[in-house]
Amino acid sequence: MVFSADEMMASVAARELADGDVVFVGIGLPNLACNLARATHAPNLVLIYESGAVGATPSRLPVSIGDPALVTGSLMVCGMADVFQCFLQNGRIEVGFLGGAQVDRWGNINTTVIGDYAHPTVRLPGSGGATEIAAHARRTLIVAKLGPRTFPEQVDFVTSPGHRYRGTPRSAFRMPGQGPVTVITDKGVLEADAKSGELVLAALYPGVSVSEVRAGVGWPLMARTTLREIAPPTARELQLLRDVLDPDRLYLKG
């Protein structure tokens, strides 16, 4: 069956979520993945948006994390001080989704600047809540398409902490969360090595070779001795994504 990279990534991300998980989610593919999980194996997933909407069940695809559809019919609306202190810093968030302009060898994410901070060639939006999500969510999932510019050996600016910062391992910073344990790309899945914290190739999508993945990463990517092969989206997953969750292809672009 034919499917796009976005559809594959959304399906793989959905399968990473367990029923009952409390998920800190943004818009786009992560939002699609959460709603796909809710519609399949995780009906009791609780979605929390940094805007303060808890347990949202939007009647339309939200176009921003502050969409009014996330409020109407939600379980709770709280102030952002509560979102960050009582939910996130409190340790109530099991999974946090993050993306980024750059993701490096150690899972550090850059959403701040390309180039020098004081005189950037590209000024990116900045952290938003990503810095604290990467520190506090029990597990962080990164969703990003492969490419040497997106996956450099080292990011230009560390906005969200990965597993090693300027040579110091994450453990030294005593962060509550495990950090980015899984990176869902358009060709396969990278995982942080339990010991070193370095991102390594753990699973391939159907018909993808290791060299194809390596071509999209800016450092000598190591691979697990046995690579999992990930099943393609099921007919049910594709039907939900295409007909129910994003019929207008707002986020399922390619």
Added chain:
Amino acid sequence: MVFSADEMMASVAARELADGDVVFVGIGLPNLACNLARATHAPNLVLIYESGAVGATPSRLPVSIGDPALVTGSLMVCGMADVFQCFLQNGRIEVGFLGGAQVDRWGNINTTVIGDYAHPTVRLPGSGGATEIAAHARRTLIVAKLGPRTFPEQVDFVTSPGHRYRGTPRSAFRMPGQGPVTVITDKGVLEADAKSGELVLAALYPGVSVSEVRAGVGWPLMARTTLREIAPPTARELQLLRDVLDPDRLYLKG
């Protein structure tokens, strides 16, 4: 006209309040005084209770600071974290009313223990919000009846800060509020001396002598060179107190 000490104290306390003041108030005489002020010269007084009720206009005389009548029809109900941080510590409270089992020469208040802290002869309720009210309200008004046991030279335990603590002047502690500037008793009014912070006799009630006041104070009470004579409750004040504000004599006891 005949009037009781409680009626005099309530009237004097009411006159201390300016229209528009934001007042942190408890139950009892201070509550009566605030409502008397609202009914006379200060219709725009805003009453805040530590329970979180803001701008209450109770339909009955509240029997506790958490009375449901303080909620129904109030302008705002907020959590106690907001009461203490956003209103009191923020500096929004002009006047705070306090009472106490003991008030000493420097305006320190004791509502914690009589005797030794570890083995008290009388265990009093403790601070409640009094400690922070005395620190943060721009002005603190104390309402208490004279008596050597109530007005000792030094309190057994400093629950709420006055103008001098163990020889150190209040100014050294850099507290936002002025502290207890006025003490309204059953025989006259004491005021904190602007320089020393010591409580001195500033005004007498009709027919009261300086020696009568001194007999109710446990230290050699100094008096201002010219003592104000305070007018008795007006017929209007008495009518409001007796017929409207406390017809059942819940707080106007003697």
Added chain:
Amino acid sequence: MTDSASKVLSMHDAIARYVHDGDTVVIEGFTHLICFAAGHEIIRQRRRDLTLARLTPDLIYDQMIAAGCARKLIFSWAGNPGVGSLHAFRRATEGAAPSLELEEYSHFGMVARFSAGAARLPFWTMRDYAGTDLPRANPAIKNVVCPYTGEQLATVPALNPDVTIIHAQRADAAGNTQIWGLVGVQKEAAFASQRVIVVVEELVDTAVIRADPNRTLIPGVIVSGVVVEPWGAHPSYAQGFYDRDNEFYVGWEKISRDPARLTGYLDEFVLGVEDRSGYLARHPGLVERLRASQQVCAGVNYGF
């Protein structure tokens, strides 16, 4: 963890499952929504060595102290509001050999301890306690220096109870809880706690919660159990359901003054009954006397 999995259980089972000997237990609610029903069940199940914490111990902790449940009390104002003393508390704390350990703050200090606990920070910063004896009485009150201004500020340590019990007007079966009227420090106490028991006047469909999400104070994701116990806050009150029983508070003065009478009260109204319905059966006329009047506000539009 969610709004479809039911957490509803009986008060007996909730206390048996979530409150253990030696626990730090918080029954919060400032005058409003104090869960006497839970306190009575803790007494019936004879829990011991509890550290009881709340701003105002009120009559419920006076009863639990008298019943021998408490080893220690963490508090900020221990009186009978508008009446006078808590005499069981006083007997346990006055004189040469106090039997109850005390850890004492001001209201702001207790609120700050719960706030730190809810944020999972080890401490909270305040501008307080200067020029008072409280830090001498309680060495847990410390100081920190501001990294920007250099000024010294007061700190209190986080309070993270083993279990917090919150009474509320309504919740769904998953524990998504809505409270109106005074909300005190319940949100902070619940988020600070390892376990949360919500006791409600009314169990409602999740649709009722979802119709007005801004009213939700405590999310189901932090709630362990939901108990449906109408009138469970008597003699305190539930805004919109029943008034405070001031007669009872006034009457407690005589009862608590006399240890024998207090024991008699516990025997008759707590140990002498099976549960809350038994308690209510011993208060004929209560419902008629205290039921709230109707003052329903208008709704707001959540449409878009």
Added chain:
Amino acid sequence: MTDSASKVLSMHDAIARYVHDGDTVVIEGFTHLICFAAGHEIIRQRRRDLTLARLTPDLIYDQMIAAGCARKLIFSWAGNPGVGSLHAFRRATEGAAPSLELEEYSHFGMVARFSAGAARLPFWTMRDYAGTDLPRANPAIKNVVCPYTGEQLATVPALNPDVTIIHAQRADAAGNTQIWGLVGVQKEAAFASQRVIVVVEELVDTAVIRADPNRTLIPGVIVSGVVVEPWGAHPSYAQGFYDRDNEFYVGWEKISRDPARLTGYLDEFVLGVEDRSGYLARHPGLVERLRASQQVCAGVNYGF
């Protein structure tokens, strides 16, 4: 200071009286209730050297930056939500000679700065920023050692704006303000501020506020002025009044990319109109297209 003294004035007069050159200005509202009407009036009155602060600068600060009002920006996420970049912001911050000074935090850091400001504490403590470059980019992010555990925690300094502008569904003439739907960090920003301007969709009698006091987010005692400006948050939204104008946000990409087009936009829709009614007159069909549907929740009982 009170609910009987009216603070109602026009947007023109509110900005003229309460917003001055060089001020630190906050127009808060997270996606919801962003007061574009106030931002446009600030542009019309040609305020200069402002320090603009808010979590998400959004289109309104992109417009104010393009109009030359801003000297400095304090923020945590500067994008066009769901669309892409804020190009006026990028032009002012990229390359060899940025013209706009930046002070950058994460969302939590900005929330913490307002929280400290609202509590009138000099700083706020967080568990954040370890292992990131943010403290190097912003030396205002510091550390404090816990007096209990000895661990090192991050701090941010209090933010106390000169003026904070809050858009809300309704308020009375004294500024007692009720908001539902997303409430973001408006309460903290308002309490942190020296002056507060409340802009409302609907001016209501105080009786409406008093009928549901738990909905009040901002008390009149901290409000300087009240402006009645229906549709004043467009193209952002007001829950229960009108939907977000996503087409406008999407369309902003093309406008802001081209400095000439951006200037043209400001000339036509901001400088070219007298006030908000003039702005609305230039958006025919807006009201019909975005007016909210009716999803009114039930009220609750405040009786006792």
